[in-house]
Amino acid sequence: FAQRETHSLIGEQNIFGRDKAKNDIVKMISEAAESNSNTLSVLPLIGMGGVGKTALAKLVFNDKSTKDKFDKMLWASVSNAFDLKHIVNIIIQSDSGESNNQLTLEALTKKLHELLRDKRYLLVLDDISNDNVNWEELINLLPSGRSGCMILITTRLSKIASELKTLEPYEVPKLPHEECGKIFVRYAFRGEKAKDRELLKIGESIVQKCDGLPLAARTLGSLLFRKDISMWQEVKENNLLSTGKGKDDILSVLKLSYDALPSDLKTCFSWLSTFPKDYDIFRELIIMYWMAMGLLNPASRTKEAIRVGEKYFNELAGRSLFQAMFLIMMAASHIAKCIALFMI
Template sequence: MADALLGILIQNLGSFVQEEFATYLGVGELTQSLSRKLTLIRAVLKDAEKKQITNDAVKEWLQQLRDAAYVLDDILDECSITLKAHGDNKRITRFHPMKILARRNIGKRMKEIAKEIDDIAEERMKFGLQVGVMEHQPEDEEWRQTTSFITESIVFGRDKDKEKIVEYLLRHASNSEDLSVYSIVGLGGYGKTTLAQLVYNEESVTTHFDLKIWVCVSDDFSMMKILHSIIESATGQSHNFLTLESMQKKVQEVLQSKKYLLVLDDVWNQEQVKWEKLKHYLKSGNTTKGASILVTTRLDIVASIMGTHPAHHLVGLYDDDIWSLFKQHAFGPDGEEREKQ
């Protein structure tokens, strides 16, 4: 129940960022911070629900989380109602006392609940909760896997995002002697993987790089697993390496003297030491300029740990793009023509 509620809240917060109130009283930044904190909490929720059986402190922590989540849900509902009510009355400007009072009230309540959720997120650390300890079914793991192939026939609203990332890879990162890392950050369902696929398959990107590699990382930031995926993707062959040493040598061999693009999709790892170790393996023996990594993640902390360049934050689609996407899924590629008929 808590997982489902947090999922809805994270989704609603993403939409709220686009609304009028999110730009007032610093609530926009506050909303994004709330979303990040809830995402961090949600990542350890399964472990908490398991540990509450034998740990009363964890049980109390979960109850505090539920209470805070319901309060935040009520605030967001009130925001939607207020926005609709004021939006329907064209005579009420943003400087009208009614709007100013409503903004001030919601802003105050948002700050109060944000502080409470900050404390809850901080408190989770003392319980030693683990990320992704839930027992995934094999079919769930398979469903979460991604590939470099574009699965959507038409992608709406991401042309400018794609252009900006391609621009970085082809120009800014091209002359860098260090390994360049660029992160795409956004809420679940915002199209991070699809955007990475668009960049990966862009003709100019394919021409620019000597080698392209796609690795779906997900919850398990396993060094052996990632290195094995890099080798398999680069060589097109499956290898049976028994040690990390043999894998590292093979990775150095396939990447040596190559300007490569490595996509690490759906990264959740927050342990900097793990990333630094992987980065060392990727850099070893390769002095070619322009080698780059493109990361997709929901978490700003992951981007800050991994990135050598400010992250690219995805926002929700605009109404026109959402409508086009709806018609695409509801009616197929000819949806617009059918609508005109």
């Protein structure tokens, strides 16, 4: 659950309670960009897992006044980065879309300097979680470009934030109960106009246990969508929701969502752990994989197995067990042809 790849696209209608934080950060970035300083500014966003650092960074990144300040905008997801060469390649790829794995660090650095020469740029380094990387050396590798260049980083690691900062780190606050409740209701009822009052009352207690963490509210809301009152009551009384125990305790909420899966879905989801970290999930590939592993009732016909696979995939996606989905939706007949080739 901890490792994931992020992107800069955002659905603002799904983010609640971050207007003030966004405006505060946009103002800090604007002031730094207009300072005419040749020093590369670094602003860390810090906070516990699940508090919404990435979502807030996306709001800032996509804000019009932010975009107006910079010649180039780059978003690099570095949660699974392991060395400088890998990170520099990710940064370049975020602009060109092309990987340069074959190049040396020296060649990559020259390419990066060419990309950013004489430009005022904003670079987001999202989810710095590996403290074995020399992040300070990375900052030194980056060109200063035009005056007012900025790096925005998101991390749970206060040590890294304090080492890299040139501006005072911004600690992302937990959401107020009311805003957290809006997220929970959005996912628990999915646009239903008539909301059961008894479920709403139980939901109030569940939201309280989310401890202001948007990810917890979203995950539990998705878990309870179209579930009966006994399931809501079970979640309300579950001790796993004590998110205040520690900075990584959000995992207990995600585990609760996993534990609530039916046995067949749990098996299918568990098999996804065989894929590499940050692997792009394509729906038809996953369905073929489940079929090859005999997880979709081997006795059933291909078309029926595909329908079951699609149902399983959509159920897992609906429970927020996948991060962001860029899915290639293929017609069943085309999937069947792919499967035939795959099995040959």
